Amino acid sequence: MSLVWLVTGTSTGIGRAFIPAVLARGDKVIATSRNTSSLESLQCDNPDSVRVLPLDVTSPQDEIEKAVEQAIAVWGKVDVVVNNAGYSQVGTWEDISPEMLFACFNTNVFGAHRVTRALLPHFRQRRSGWMVFVSSLSGLVGHPMTSAYAGSKFALEGMVESLAAETAPLGLHTLLVEPGRFRTEISSSDKSPVHISEVPEYAEMSRFVRDYLRDLSGKQQGDPAKLANVVLDFVRGEGVAEGKEAPLRILLGGDALQDVKGKTERLLGSINEWEHVTTSTDFES
Numbered sequence: 001m002s003l004v005w006l007v008t009g010t011s012t013g014i015g016r017a018f019i020p021a022v023l024a025r026g027d028k029v030i031a032t033s034r035n036t037s038s039l040e041s042l043q044c045d046n047p048d049s050v051r052v053l054p055l056d057v058t059s060p061q062d063e064i065e066k067a068v069e070q071a072i073a074v075w076g077k078v079d080v081v082v083n084n085a086g087y088s089q090v091g092t093w094e095d096i097s098p099e100m101l102f103a104c105f106n107t108n109v110f111g112a113h114r115v116t117r118a119l120l121p122h123f124r125q126r127r128s129g130w131m132v133f134v135s136s137l138s139g140l141v142g143h144p145m146t147s148a149y150a151g152s153k154f155a156l157e158g159m160v161e162s163l164a165a166e167t168a169p170l171g172l173h174t175l176l177v178e179p180g181r182f183r184t185e186i187s188s189s190d191k192s193p194v195h196i197s198e199v200p201e202y203a204e205m206s207r208f209v210r211d212y213l214r215d216l217s218g219k220q221q222g223d224p225a226k227l228a229n230v231v232l233d234f235v236r237g238e239g240v241a242e243g244k245e246a247p248l249r250i251l252l253g254g255d256a257l258q259d260v261k262g263k264t265e266r267l268l269g270s271i272n273e274w275e276h277v278t279t280s281t282d283f284e285s
């Protein structure tokens with residue numbers, strides 16, 4: 001059966017990689033983006049399987065709902081939403097203004113909430129649907145100068161965990177994708193400039209992070225096309241997911257594996273070490 005995918009943020013990177021991956025499985029895609037000009041030729045070349053729709057995930061809820069209605073009207077349904085649109089905000093806690101923090105959450109968290117909220121009535125009515133969220137290694141581990149970005153992805157993880165528990169009984173599926181560093185434009189100096197901190201204590205660290213991201217550009221281990229194919233496998237029950245129940249979370253990338261295993265071990269070690277204090281605050285029964 002051919003599935004209809006709605007993907008946000010398809011102008012570049014991971015979102016863009018979904019388009020050929022979806023088409024290669026014989027599915028259809030509604031490719032959404034703030035600026036659709038770079039996508040028009042894809043629709044012209046594949047009129048029966050690609051539809052391009054303008055969508056800024058920070059738009060008001062009623063505008064998102066209109067866009068989702070339009071998307072459903074194209075082929076009469078949407079089977080899978082991929083909440084991919086997002087960006088990275090780099091800076092120390094002190095250097096990130098409340099406005100910068102809000103903007104980051106507005107795209108990475110509220111955007112995913114708006115789009116999924118608009119689709120949920122459709123999914124509930126059909127008692128089927130997949131909600132995919134492109135989270136991050138930063139949804140599980142906080143690194144220096146990522147408090148805004150990691151904060152947004154941690155928030156997304158908590159919300160999605162709750163969503164999955166609410167909607168699994170309705171027959172809906174939820175998948176959190178947690179990539180490490182993938183070869184896209186996310187950390188380019190255009191999209192995510194790293195300003196050298198004016199706080200003297202942070203200047204050296206911000207220079208290090210700027211140089212690290214500059215040197216990493218184009219050399220990230222993660223391949224967006226492979227990520228898209230893993231998600232397709234889970235949703236379609238094919239390839240790596242053949243005969244298996246999909247997990248709620250999938251870490252992608254050797255770098256993510258190393259960081260998250262390290263954190264999990266430290267967390268469990270700390271929980272075990274302080275277990276007697278943890279339980280010491282209970283009332284005597």
Ligand SMILES: NC(=O)c1ccc[n+]([C@@H]2O[C@H](COP(=O)([O-])OP(=O)(O)OC[C@H]3O[C@@H](n4cnc5c(N)ncnc54)[C@H](OP(=O)(O)O)[C@@H]3O)[C@@H](O)[C@H]2O)c1
Nearest residue numbers: 009011012013014034056057085086136181182184185186
């Ligand atoms: N690459 C990585 O290493 C990595 C690792 C972990 C997680 N991720 C996550 O993967 C997702 C995709 O990022 P990417 O790496 O593919 O970076 P990317 O190449 O910069 O792509 C980001 C996409 O999101 C879109 N976008 C940003 N703000 C938007 C908005 N308000 N409304 C609609 N679309 C918007 C961008 O559109 P414009 O062209 O209009 O800006 C672009 O299409 C993000 O959620 C990111 O957090 C990436």
